[in-house]
Amino acid sequence: MIRLQDLNCTFHAGTPNAKTVIRDLNLTVDAGEFVTIIGSNGAGKTTLFNLISGTLTPTSGKVLIKGEDVTGQPEYRRARTMGRIFQDPLAGTASNMTLEDNMMITCKKGFKWPVISLNRKRRAYFCDQLIQLRMGLESRMKENVSTLSGGQRQALTLLMMVLSDPDIALLDEHTAALDPRNAAIVMDLTTRFVTEHRLTTMMITHNMNHAIAFGNRLLMMDAGEVIIDVSGADKDKLTVPKLLEMFSTIRRKAFENDEVLLGAEA
Numbered sequence: 001m002i003r004l005q006d007l008n009c010t011f012h013a014g015t016p017n018a019k020t021v022i023r024d025l026n027l028t029v030d031a032g033e034f035v036t037i038i039g040s041n042g043a044g045k046t047t048l049f050n051l052i053s054g055t056l057t058p059t060s061g062k063v064l065i066k067g068e069d070v071t072g073q074p075e076y077r078r079a080r081t082m083g084r085i086f087q088d089p090l091a092g093t094a095s096n097m098t099l100e101d102n103m104m105i106t107c108k109k110g111f112k113w114p115v116i117s118l119n120r121k122r123r124a125y126f127c128d129q130l131i132q133l134r135m136g137l138e139s140r141m142k143e144n145v146s147t148l149s150g151g152q153r154q155a156l157t158l159l160m161m162v163l164s165d166p167d168i169a170l171l172d173e174h175t176a177a178l179d180p181r182n183a184a185i186v187m188d189l190t191t192r193f194v195t196e197h198r199l200t201t202m203m204i205t206h207n208m209n210h211a212i213a214f215g216n217r218l219l220m221m222d223a224g225e226v227i228i229d230v231s232g233a234d235k236d237k238l239t240v241p242k243l244l245e246m247f248s249t250i251r252r253k254a255f256e257n258d259e260v261l262l263g264a265e266a
């Protein structure tokens, strides 16, 4: 589903400030896989998502989606096959628009000039979809999204992503700004949607326990490289101390990411 070939990304290339953030990266993610990604500070995790989604063009190498070379394809065209959710609950929805108007956006995603109107049938469909969230949002369809809590907004963002019918979900620390209770609700919804919609999913997280508990494959990144790639039964046997030990053995230094380490102790 996703294939990255000899991918490199250097910012400010050809200047004294040149910085290589993704280095000779080769990765294949098969259809239906749920990959969790963890890494040290500045490892290149978000940059990797920017390259997959088309926000950035690699300095060299290729990005293939469903067998098609999309390396030079603009972001809006790739948006038809993928959904992306960010850490900030305010980023995925428009505050000053109603829930139903926000949901209308999903019908227009990836198209430049769509003419689609909000009719009774579509409203009933949105209502049915909101019921699935089990948050009572179906009775608030005409309220502005700004009235929702962070957890409710992130759940709505997740639902909107699914309604746009993507093949791929890129989740960039999408529970990091939520309290533990809401993070658990959003993770529960995530696993439900990933399974029901057979989404090929990549999830960046700073929560090592989440990285181990969710998905069928775990990647650890450091300095622009994937240094650990564990799946199946081997992933089931992982623990946080084991992961940290693997990192130290490979890199001959201690793992550095305070947010990750503090989260792992919790």
Ligand SMILES: Nc1ncnc2c1ncn2[C@@H]1O[C@H](COP(=O)(O)OP(=O)(O)OP(=O)(O)O)[C@@H](O)[C@H]1O
Pocket: 011, 012, 019, 021, 039, 040, 041, 042, 043, 044, 045, 046, 047, 048
């Ligand atoms: N547009 C840019 N221009 C220059 N440097 C950049 C740019 N975007 C990212 N970087 C640098 O690239 C490196 C990797 O950033 P990235 O956000 O991908 O890391 P990350 O693994 O997601 O980090 P974190 O876990 O701290 O969020 C960082 O040193 C960052 O400062």
